[in-house]
Amino acid sequence: MNKLIAQFVQKSARQAGYEIIPRWRLDDFQQALLLSKIFLDANIMCVLDVGANIGQFYSFIRNKVEYAGRIVSFEPISDLCAELNRKLSTDKDWSLLNTALGRDExxxxxxxxxxxxxxSFLQPSVQQTRQHAEYNRVDRVESVSVKRLDSVLTDLKIDLNTTNTFIKIDTQGYDxxxxxxAPHALPLFKALQTEVSLIPIYDGMPTLVDTIEFMRNADFSLAGMFPVSSxxxxxxxxxDAIFVNNRFF
Structure with missing residues (x-):
């Protein structure tokens, strides 16, 4: 009964030009809405989740973007991979690679x-973000495998010419x-999400200008920016910056 009432109220609100949003969706509603539109317009069939951590982006696109297709996550930290592997059994369209991605293998x-x-592969810098000092400090160093994305896509048999793909990258200054x-793959991604920094939290990380210039040179345009932290x-x-590929939009 409660579900029927909720559906009736939502339908009535939309007919009147309003949208009823649950409180739990408010923080990232606009970001989810934009991604939903991009995924629909580009007919996204596969999402690459680079820097999966414990699966936050996976949950976001499944529950809030309502994307139901294939997801391939990449996570280099061994104990996080163990946690992710325990979750994989709940979703047949979700797979995991225990590796980092980079320029060189x-x-x-x-x-x-x-x-x-x-x-991060970079050293933390907390001079301008002292509230992160307790958490953004090295606890241990782990030797991890690094692969090139172009090679990984070949191994996975993902043909970007026939599989419309979106990539999200969150590698803490290494995006x-x-x-x-991925010089061969980048021109074929329909859109992507990357993290950009206004206040550096790692030594030598790219600036916002660096990222926008890189993406412009790759023929991508900025579609939206959504604050992660203050x-x-x-x-x-x-x-979080979302870019669309001008070749397809």
Whole structure:
């Protein structure tokens, strides 16, 4: 009965030009709405989730974007992969690769931070973001496998010419290095999401200008930016930036 009432209220609100949004969807509603439109317009069939952590983006696109297709997640940290593997059995269209992605293949030392969401190949810088100091500090160093995305897609037999693909990258200052390992794949992605920084939280990480210039040179246009975190003075530290490929839009 409650579900029927909710459906009636939602339908009535839409007929009147309004949208009823549950509180749990408010924070990222606009981002989910944009991705829903992009996924629909581009007929997205596969999502690459680079830097999966414990599956936050997977949950976001399944539950809020309402994407039901194939998802391939990449996560280099061993204990996080163990946690993800326990979740994989619930979704036949979700797979996981225990690897990092980068410009060159090999092994690299990954800084696993006190809070795993901050883990990075780069060294932390907390001079301008002191509220992150407790969490964005090296807890241990883990040697991880690094592969080039172009090679991985070949191994996975994902043909970007016939499989409309979206890629999300969240590698804490290393996103452009991931794309540097995908010169053949990048022009074929329909759209992508990357994290951009206004206030650096790692030494040597790309700036917002660096990222926008890189994407412009790759013939992608900015579709939306959504704050991820702010400092104590309410200044935005990082955004999720969504770009669309001008070849397809």
């Amino acid at each position: 090999g092994a690299m030392e990954l800084n696993v931070m006190k809070s795993s969401v901050f883990s 452009l290095e991931v794309l540097a390992g 400092d104590d003075g309410h200044r935005v530290i990082e955004f």
